[in-house]
Amino acid sequence: MSTAAILKKNSKLFLPVLSMSIFLAIWQVLHWIIGGEFLPSPYQVYLEAMRMFSIKIGGNSVWMHIYYSLRRVILAYLLGAATGLPLGMYMGWNRTFDKVVKPVFEVLRPIPPIAWIPIAILWFGIGEGPKIFICYVGAFVIFVLNSYTGMRYTDPLLIAAARTYGATRRQQLFNVAIPASMPSVFAGVQNALSMSWMCVLAAELVGAREGVGYLIIQGMDMYKPPMIMVGMIIIGIIGASLAVILRRFERVVCPWRRDLT
Amino acid sequence: MTTKEDYAREKKVKVSVTDLTKCYDELLVLDDINFDIYDGEMLCIVGPTGCGKTTFLNTLARFIPATKGEILVDGVPSNPRCHNIAFVFQEISSVPWLSVEDNIRFGLKIKKLPADEIERRVEAMLELVGLKPFRRNFPQELSSSMEQRVVIARNFALNPDLLLMDEPYGQLDIKLRYYLEDELIRIWNELKSTVLFVTHNIEEAVYLGQRILVLSNKPAKIKEEIIVDLPRPRKFDDPAFVKIREHVTESIRWW
Amino acid sequence: MAQRPNIKIECRNVSKSFVTEQYTINVLDDISLQVEENEFLVVLGPGQSGKTTLLNCMAGIIMPDAGQILLDGKTITGPGPDRGVVFQQYALFPWKTVMDNVSFGLYIKGVGKSKRNEVAQKYIDLVGLQGFETSYPHQLSGGMKQRVGLARAWANGPEVLLMDEPFGALDAQTRYAMEKETLSIWEKDKRTVVFVTNNVEEAIYLGDRVIVLSCMPGRIKSQYPIDIPKPREYTDPRFLEMRRKISDDTELSL
Numbered sequence: 153m154s155t156a157a158i159l160k161k162n163s164k165l166f167l168p169v170l171s172m173s174i175f176l177a178i179w180q181v182l183h184w185i186i187g188g189e190f191l192p193s194p195y196q197v198y199l200e201a202m203r204m205f206s207i208k209i210g211g212n213s214v215w216m217h218i219y220y221s222l223r224r225v226i227l228a229y230l231l232g233a234a235t236g237l238p239l240g241m242y243m244g245w246n247r248t249f250d251k252v253v254k255p256v257f258e259v260l261r262p263i264p265p266i267a268w269i270p271i272a273i274l275w276f277g278i279g280e281g282p283k284i285f286i287c288y289v290g291a292f293v294i295f296v297l298n299s300y301t302g303m304r305y306t307d308p309l310l311i312a313a314a315r316t317y318g319a320t321r322r323q324q325l326f327n328v329a330i331p332a333s334m335p336s337v338f339a340g341v342q343n344a345l346s347m348s349w350m351c352v353l354a355a356e357l358v359g360a361r362e363g364v365g366y367l368i369i370q371g372m373d374m375y376k377p378p379m380i381m382v383g384m385i386i387i388g389i390i391g392a393s394l395a396v397i398l399r400r401f402e403r404v405v406c407p408w409r410r411d412l413t
Numbered sequence: 414m415t416t417k418e419d420y421a422r423e424k425k426v427k428v429s430v431t432d433l434t435k436c437y438d439e440l441l442v443l444d445d446i447n448f449d450i451y452d453g454e455m456l457c458i459v460g461p462t463g464c465g466k467t468t469f470l471n472t473l474a475r476f477i478p479a480t481k482g483e484i485l486v487d488g489v490p491s492n493p494r495c496h497n498i499a500f501v502f503q504e505i506s507s508v509p510w511l512s513v514e515d516n517i518r519f520g521l522k523i524k525k526l527p528a529d530e531i532e533r534r535v536e537a538m539l540e541l542v543g544l545k546p547f548r549r550n551f552p553q554e555l556s557s558s559m560e561q562r563v564v565i566a567r568n569f570a571l572n573p574d575l576l577l578m579d580e581p582y583g584q585l586d587i588k589l590r591y592y593l594e595d596e597l598i599r600i601w602n603e604l605k606s607t608v609l610f611v612t613h614n615i616e617e618a619v620y621l622g623q624r625i626l627v628l629s630n631k632p633a634k635i636k637e638e639i640i641v642d643l644p645r646p647r648k649f650d651d652p653a654f655v656k657i658r659e660h661v662t663e664s665i666r667w668w
Numbered sequence: 669m670a671q672r673p674n675i676k677i678e679c680r681n682v683s684k685s686f687v688t689e690q691y692t693i694n695v696l697d698d699i700s701l702q703v704e705e706n707e708f709l710v711v712l713g714p715g716q717s718g719k720t721t722l723l724n725c726m727a728g729i730i731m732p733d734a735g736q737i738l739l740d741g742k743t744i745t746g747p748g749p750d751r752g753v754v755f756q757q758y759a760l761f762p763w764k765t766v767m768d769n770v771s772f773g774l775y776i777k778g779v780g781k782s783k784r785n786e787v788a789q790k791y792i793d794l795v796g797l798q799g800f801e802t803s804y805p806h807q808l809s810g811g812m813k814q815r816v817g818l819a820r821a822w823a824n825g826p827e828v829l830l831m832d833e834p835f836g837a838l839d840a841q842t843r844y845a846m847e848k849e850t851l852s853i854w855e856k857d858k859r860t861v862v863f864v865t866n867n868v869e870e871a872i873y874l875g876d877r878v879i880v881l882s883c884m885p886g887r888i889k890s891q892y893p894i895d896i897p898k899p900r901e902y903t904d905p906r907f908l909e910m911r912r913k914i915s916d917d918t919e920l921s922l
Contacts, residue, residue: 312729313759317773317824318749327776331763408762408804462841556715583839586715586866588918614840650908659903665841 192378197385200378209370212362218386220362224280224355225348228287232344236295237337243296244303244333245325257296265290265351269358283355283363290351291344298340302333338402345398349391364390415642420624424451427607428491428575433482435465435472442468444632446482450575453605455598457618460628460636461665466611469633470579473609474500486574497524499573501581507552507563514539514548516563520571538566541600558589562596569600578610582617594621598645615665619658620647627664637664674705675741676860677726677751677828682735684721694885695721696732701879701888703828708854708861710875712868714919718886719864723832726862727753739827749773752826756833758813760805766792766816767801773824791819794853811842818850822857831863835870844902847873851899868918872910873900883919890917 176194183193192200205214212220243250243257265286272282306329314328356365364386371379428450435443442465450456460466472479475491475498484491491498499520508516517538521531539545542562552560561581568576582590594617601608612618618625622641629636639661647654684696695718703709713719724730726737728747736743739750752773760769767785768775770792774784792801795815805813814834821829831850835843847870854861865871871878875894882889892914896906 309755309757309759310761312747313753313755313761314772314776315729315747316727316749316751316753317776318747319776323776327772328761331761334763406763408806462839580839587868588714588866588915612840613842617840650905650912655903655908 189377192381197378197381200376201382201385204367204379204382209367210361214367214386217362217364217367218390221352221356221364222390224283224363225287225345225352228284228352229291229345229348231284232288232291232295232348233341236292236344237299240296240299241303241330241333244300245329261293261297265347266354269355273359278359283352283360286355287348287351290347294340294344294347298343299333299337302336302340303329305336306332334406338398338406341402342395342398345394346391349387349394353387415640417638417640420640420642421449421451424454426450427452427454427487429483429485429488430473431483431485433469433472433484434480435468435477436480441632443472443479444634446633446635448626448635448638450607450609453607455601455608455610455621455623457622457625458609458611458628459613459615459618459625459661459665460633461630462613464628464630465633466613466628467579469628470500470577470609470611474498474577476500497571497573497575499568499571499576501564501568501576501578503580503583505552505557505560505564507560507567509552512549512551513544513555513563516552517567517570520567524571534570534572538570541569541603542566542596558585558593561585561593565597565600569604569606572604573606576606576608578608580612580614583613590617591620595646597621615658615661616649619654619661620649625661627661639664675702676705676707677737677739677862678702679722679726680736680738682722682725682732682737684718684725684730684732696725697885697887698735699886699888700735703860703862705860706858708863708874708876710871710878711862711864711881712866712871712878712914712918713864713881713886714866714883718884719866719881720832722881722886723753723830723862723864726828727751727830729753749777749824750827752821752824752829754814754817754821754829754831754834756836758805758810758817760813760816760820762805765802765804766797766808769805769816770819770823772820777824788819788823791823794822794856795819795849809842810838811846814838814846815849818853822853822859826859828860828862831861833865834863836866843867843870848899850874855898868911868915869902872896872907872914873902878914880914880917889919 179191179194183191188196207213209217239253243253268286268289269282272285276282276285310328310332311324314324319327352363353365353368356363357369360366360369364383367386368380368383371377371381371383426449430446430448430450433443433446434441446469458466458469468477471477473484475484486492486496486498489496508519511519514535517535518531521534526534539548542565544559544562544566547555547559552563555563564581582593585593597608598621600606610618610621619641625639625641626635627637627639628634639657641657643651643653643657649655649658679699679701682696682699683694686693686695699722701709711719711722721730725732726744728737728744728751738744744751761772764772767788771779771784771788774787779787789801792798795818797812797815797819800808800812805816808816817834834850835846838846851874863871863874872894878892878894880889880892881887892910894910896904896910900907
């Protein structure tokens, strides 16, 4: 087989590997240019990662830190879904309710989750409370917005069609509007997870004793740039993995979405 | 009934297509298509649904590369830089942020024609399609038939070597279709352009075409060539018209 | 003495306008018509003649400004399963399979699963989509989607079938095939049909009677009973004569 043919056959793997290699090469070059204290080399980061995974930091292994962060995210996320989705959907479905709730929501929405940290600490003390709350706020807003949009912009033709079959308002809601808003809801599901994950780091940076954010703070306190970078890379990999899992999940739940396949 | 030899006698070949083939991986869509388009001719292409008419047009217009085969315009291989092949799509493709007259100017500006020539052509086209009173309106302000006329004016203003039309009247109501088809014939007569009109509608093909090429089902080949030598304006209830229409329908049916 | 025909659905002095700041359009102006039971009525009109508005009023999706619409003598007040609609843009539920789409009406009525699947299957077979029961709409061509639309409306057993330019988005050849199929389904499962179109050929092929609407204001211009026996031939001389007559009578909307 010619080189071109071999490349074509493994093309799915080839391009990502190529782009990764280019990325690492650029990193290495920058390391040489900028200097070791500011930008550790890829190899140094790799060594540091090996070290970190074999010891305990602040009393917990790296896996435990990852677990703590994930736990916060998932709790906040599920709470956000349980409260945000029904609220957004009902706002999208019921015009009167929308008119009443919208002004309040529009004012609260632009407040970034991070701005809630001080008041969260005031309310929940320093512990799991504020961290979960911050993640919750981030996820909640996204869930509301996406389910609202999905509901509001359901194709009116489909609702008209359902009416001609004698569907009651309730039947229209459950049989047409909710399924029709699923694609939008799923976009929200993914965005909310990314948002939660980003928020947990912010929350952990302000007083935590475990979590991936804590690892980064430790790296900063101990003046170990490689440690900071390992922390960042862990964050990136977990964030990406969560996104992939969700996309798989969506393909199962929404098989009619041809643009996903 | 005019024979093919009689028909071709007085005419010059404008576009020559030889061995046109198109494969998508394993799927053969166009299979060794050979035909000529004569200068100033109105040629219609019909075929069964899904036979690859759009692929055929796209290959001809060079939007997609052919797997094999040659397209010669005036004896020279077709080259978008020196040859003018204009395309009217099924979906109305007027530029929404330009007024009617700017839409017509659009193609001419791209071809970098001298300014006074551009103005002369814009005026002539506005007059020809009857859109002079609407020259400063925007396409969204017009009805879909008027929008389609803007696109036609824009394409004809370029004085193209070949005008390719892909079922431009598909979604319009039937009386409007007849009206636009009459208008197309009028403009075509005025400007003596070479037009290739692809359609699913057999009656439209018989109404418009001097010659009809029938494509077979996938992989598409030229199945039959039919000369339509009826006088214009043609009438759908004229027995001779009906006869040709039935002939074409039969030809498409038996793939 | 001929038996008095049974009027299934009728419009009495129906009017509807659309009002904007600059002008008022009389989309429908004092329309009165009667459709007999099991009649195939075609409403023919050019582009903006208000024929879709008329159909939507009959379906109950919108309410007329004046006049009433009666089904079996009773005024209608909204949409309902007694009037089934086939839409031009199909309006299929993309998250449902063909089988679930077709059985939708029965599902809303509360019919049990096995019974409604049985009925749905009958209509899926009738429109020639056997084998596609578990497919999703996005996997089907335009013609197939509309066949699902037909099956769905028909399977619900409505008193009147309202069809809003159902083949308008299809290419000419698929359209002819669908016209033929609609006629054959109607012959097997007779029902009152009101069919809206802008295509004269289609109108004459399908209709027992063709009503021509004028444009702005939308009024009934003329009526043509079509006496040619079905199934009809598009190139039959009587067909063409009818076509010439009606074509000359319709307006051109530029």
